[in-house]
Amino acid sequence: MTALTGQLQAIVGPEGVREHAPLATLTTFGVGGPADWLVEPRSVAALEAVLRLAASSELPVTVLGGGSNVLVADTGVRGMVVRPRLTGISEPMSGRVRAEAGVTINGLVRWLIGRGLAGLELWAGTPGTVGGAIHGNAHYAGRNISEHIVEVGLLSSRGVLAIVPAAEMGFGYDTSRLFDTSEVVVWADVRVAGGEPDAMRAVARASLAHRKRTQPLHLPSAGCVFQNPDPTRDRIPMGIPWSAGALVDRAGLKGASSGGATISTTHANFIVADKTAMATDIRRLIEQARDAVRRQFGVELRDEIVYLGEW
Numbered sequence: 001m002t003a004l005t006g007q008l009q010a011i012v013g014p015e016g017v018r019e020h021a022p023l024a025t026l027t028t029f030g031v032g033g034p035a036d037w038l039v040e041p042r043s044v045a046a047l048e049a050v051l052r053l054a055a056s057s058e059l060p061v062t063v064l065g066g067g068s069n070v071l072v073a074d075t076g077v078r079g080m081v082v083r084p085r086l087t088g089i090s091e092p093m094s095g096r097v098r099a100e101a102g103v104t105i106n107g108l109v110r111w112l113i114g115r116g117l118a119g120l121e122l123w124a125g126t127p128g129t130v131g132g133a134i135h136g137n138a139h140y141a142g143r144n145i146s147e148h149i150v151e152v153g154l155l156s157s158r159g160v161l162a163i164v165p166a167a168e169m170g171f172g173y174d175t176s177r178l179f180d181t182s183e184v185v186v187w188a189d190v191r192v193a194g195g196e197p198d199a200m201r202a203v204a205r206a207s208l209a210h211r212k213r214t215q216p217l218h219l220p221s222a223g224c225v226f227q228n229p230d231p232t233r234d235r236i237p238m239g240i241p242w243s244a245g246a247l248v249d250r251a252g253l254k255g256a257s258s259g260g261a262t263i264s265t266t267h268a269n270f271i272v273a274d275k276t277a278m279a280t281d282i283r284r285l286i287e288q289a290r291d292a293v294r295r296q297f298g299v300e301l302r303d304e305i306v307y308l309g310e311w
Helices: 003-012 044-056 105-114 130-136 197-214 244-250 279-297
Strands: 017-022 034-039 061-063 070-072 077-082 089-093 096-100 149-155 161-165 184-191 261-263 271-273 306-308
Touching: 003 017, 003 034, 003 044, 044 077, 044 149, 044 184, 061 184, 070 279, 089 105, 096 105, 105 130, 105 197, 130 184, 244 279, 261 279, 271 279
Parallel strands: 034 077, 061 077, 070 306
Antiparallel strands: 017 034, 089 096, 096 184, 149 161, 149 184, 261 271
């Protein structure tokens, strides 16, 4: 055991620190190599202390949430991978609910519906955690999660807490200011209103049923691989929807494979992985699809997926 491991264990407990920890089982793709250190703090104070220790040790920090929307390199991730296990939900005042970073979106939806609080029922079936959804401004059916956010608690790389209004989060399509800073989500306040639980459950069931019809939810994937084209800067050929999946489909890549990875025949913006898949198989298939769309339609597809580790 290294000295750093001992210091981390003193902060989060022996069960919350692993050296050379496999990450594949912590991602929805189920691929990828190990982290030098995997640290799972279960309190805000522990997360603060971990970030301060990483900063003083000059170790890079990678934050991992629910493991969706990411592709971990086969060689793994150097430095410290921090996976916050903060799972508290509270109602600090009327009209808002505070969910910590490790709460799953599905868990939050169920919590709200059970208490007759409306706002996120459309998001039933969304993979990942609150922290990840804030980081990438998760979207569904033309709506962004940021539309429901009042403010966010963020920790700096040195463990200093800031409360940031949604207007200062730099939210955009598939992005937030967190892509350009080393801040870590601690919690987010969601705007809610009173609602009728049965009606909300009906919306949630319809949303989940739509996802099951249109997405390969029964197979390992990471969600959409590419962002949809931007109408302000992309030119799409007539007759093709403004959809990355439609472009990949029209380019003839639906069902294409590389090693254990396949472009889904249900939704061409999803790549699914079997038990033999490697991260390099998935990355190769992503680039194959990007190249085909560029050659045939002159459209440059931009990544929605986030690459972690050494590529």
